[in-house]
Amino acid sequence: MNRQQEFVLRTIEERDIRFVRLWFTDVLGTLKSVAVAPAELEGAFSEGIGFDGSSIDGFARVYEADMLLRPDASTFQVLPWRGKNPGTARMFADILLPNGSPSLADPRDVLRRALTKAGDLGFTFYTHPEIEFYLFEKELRRGRPVPVDSAGFFDHVPHGTAHDFRRAAITMLENMGISVEFSHHEGGPGQNEIDLRYADALSMADNIQTFKAVVKEVALEQGYFASFMPKPMAGEPGSGMHTHLSLFEGDTNAFHEPGAPYQLSGTGRHFIAGLLRYAPEFTAITNQYVNSYKRLWGGAEAPAHICWGHNNRSAMVRVPMYKPSKGQSTRVEVRSLDAAANPYLAYSVLLGAGLKGIEDELDLPPEAEDDVWNLTERERRAMGIEPLPASLDEAIRTMEESDFVAEVLGEHVFDFVLRNKRAEWAAYRDQVTEFEIKQDLRRL
Structure with missing residues (x-):
């Protein structure tokens, strides 16, 4: 037994923890939980x-159903919303096969494999x-x-619901060791944004799953409900999960090069080129629901075209320069992800797309300086700017x-x-919508 595991067992005894929840995530990103006795x-x-x-x-077919959950002691946290005595804690768990090998269906292990490849190339x-x-x-x-x-x-x-909500949610997150950088009201009515402080990608994916659970718990406690649906209301902004990415080699930011345009190194430029090259192929992952495409193609700064820019919030990838003199802060921002993605x-x-760009030394196309939404289709084609998939069906086919x-x-x-998303598209296509009834029922 290692030190982290010993710490967990000691803490459970000292803090009178009676219930321990093992959290894991299915392929679609839904958080699952099973309670075990200490x-x-x-x-x-x-x-x-x-x-x-x-x-x-x-996860598995019926005839190969036996699987194992093994808790990751490094993720141990007491759940503050479950009360103090007796307490409840949680740990994320890895999914194993009976022989002890990682399950190929575990999303956490998919990310761990990608991070191992990055590590082999010297990157964090x-x-x-x-x-x-x-x-x-x-x-x-x-x-x-x-x-x-x-x-x-x-x-x-003043005395706004969102203020009280964000204060309560952030307090709970910080009690669980999840650092928050910023929070504010977003553009839509009732829409909020909370930004988590940067961390390694595996810890951050765990933090995002915890974040969603905390937000929903606090909302219910205050008599509301929270939704991460990409586009819950027509005519209002969708909910994205803009994500800033960086690669480090030890303590050195691999994306930073003093004096280069936007302080962006060749490694950073190749990384962005990889994101752009493979964007159509991975969009069914970053935007996995029928509703996701109503956000992407709904305007309001949602990126629907494959391009990059510096201070261009209509671009899919942006190179922010909030602190140009601070090399450690050089990063790229991907704006296409929605809040419902499996992190x-x-x-x-x-990460895989960016690494392919680095390995293949892909050239970065010219940046888009104009508001891409205001360009005509002909102008975008002339500039070599291709669209992201316009529907889940198109994303699946790609x-x-x-x-x-x-x-x-x-x-x-x-x-x-692919099987799950084809079924979702088929079910959606079978619907007769309110729009069709209003538009055509009496007219046709």
Whole structure:
């Protein structure tokens, strides 16, 4: 037993923790949980705890259902919303096969494999997400969500619901060791943003899953509900998860080169070129729902075209320069991700695309200086700016031809995502929408 595991067992005894929840994530990014008694933890650390993997989306077929959960002691945290005595804690768990090898269906291990490849090249991968979400009244009105306020971007509303909510959520996150950099009201009514302080990608993916659980818990405590749906209301901004990415070689930022344009190194330029080259192929991962494409193609600074720029918020990839004199802060921002993405898989494909750009020394195309949304289609074509997939169907068709995405995800996850998303598109296509009824029922 290692020191972290010993620390967990000692803390559980000292703090009267009676329930320990093992958290893991299915292929679609849904958080799963199983509670174990503290007395079972020592065995769980050494051997894992058995469960039926065939009951979890994408994990296993019925005839190969036996799987194991092994808790990661480094992720131990007490859950502040469950009360103090007796307490409840959680740890993320890795999914193993009965022989002790990692399950090919575990999204956490997909990301770990991608990080191992980066490590073999001498890189550590850091991410810093800006996570947007909506707060709604608990009850729908005429089948529609009702925002908790009518405020807008950066609005300060005295005694506002969003202020109280963000303060409570951030306090809870920090009590769990998750650092928050910024928070504010976003552009839509009831829309908020909380930015997490940068961390290595695996820790950050765990933090994002915890963040979503905390936001939903605090919302329920205050009598509201929170949604990370990419586009919950027509005519209002969608909820994205703009993510800042950087590669470090030891303590050195591999993206930084003093005196270069935007202080961006050749490594950074190749990384962006890889993101742009493979964007159509990985969009079904970073934007995995039918609703995701209503955000991407809904304007309001959502990026629908494959291009990059410095201070261009209509571009898919941006090179921010908030602190040009500070080399450690050089990074790239990917703006296409939505808040409903599975962070483990999303970060895997972004890292994989960037590394391909570095390995193949891909050339970075000229930057887009104009508002891409205001250009005509002919102007965009003349500039070589291609569109992202316009629907889940198009994204699926592009991904299924991608050897790159299949390699990053592994065939098991790759095949499951495609099957699941084809079924979602078929179910969506079968619907008769309110728009069609209003538009055509009496006219035709």
